Amino acid sequence: MTDKKIEPRKQFSTILADYLLQLRKNRKLSLADVASQTEMSSQAISLYERGKRFPSVKAMAKLAWFYNVDEQAALKIRENAIIDTTRILGDDTPAAIKNEYVALTFKDPQIxxxxxxxxxxxxxxxxxxxxxxxxxxxxxxxx
Known part of the structure; x- marks a missing residue:
């Protein structure tokens, strides 16, 4: 039997997760409350709040509308979380997040x-x- 060193699983950035959780907690809402009003599943919202998944741009816009926060500011937080996650995970970054990261870096090209x-x-x-x-x-x- 070989002793393999188990590397701790790297996590996504918590910038967006913390933001979304705080929005919900400040309003004293349950996951079910948010889910019923946004037509999203409680499971999806929980994954967003735990930093296990990023909401799509459309889902993020819907959450911003629901929480009555500035949509552009909320989307910027999402972008920052994608950038931060890519820096944290490096080569282990999931392809979908890498693709968004690349798109973000070319958003305002400096070529x-x-x-x-x-x-x-x-x-x-x-x-x-x-x-x-x-x-x-x-x-x-x-x-």
């Missing part, structure tokens, strides 16, 4: 060519060009 930042249109065209190159590359490698 420059010849000292000039790319415009949103230039970035979109460059992205389409790269996608076309990848398709061509995949087709070539299958032959």
């Amino acid at each position: 420059t060519i010849d000292g000039e930042p790319l415009t949103a249109d230039e970035l979109a065209r460059a992205t389409e060009y790269i996608k076309a190159l990848r398709v061509k590359q995949n087709n070539t490698s299958k032959k």
Whole structure:
């Protein structure tokens, strides 16, 4: 029998979980109360509040509306939790969170060519060009 060192499971950032739990507790609501008013399951809300899952943007907007808090501020907290989680988990970050992290980092691109930042249109065209190159590359490698 080999002695394998068991590494403690890394956890998601608790920034968003703490925020959502505090919103509910401050209003003295049960999970069932929030679930019935938001048409979400108590289980999903519990997972969000325990930092086991991130709500989608749509779910986060619905929760912001329900708790009567600024939607953009709530979404920013969600973004910060995704960034923080990616930093905590590193290579162990689940793919869905990595994808959102990448999207967030390109939200306000600071990519420059010849000292000039790319415009949103230039970035979109460059992205389409790269996608076309990848398709061509995949087709070539299958032959």
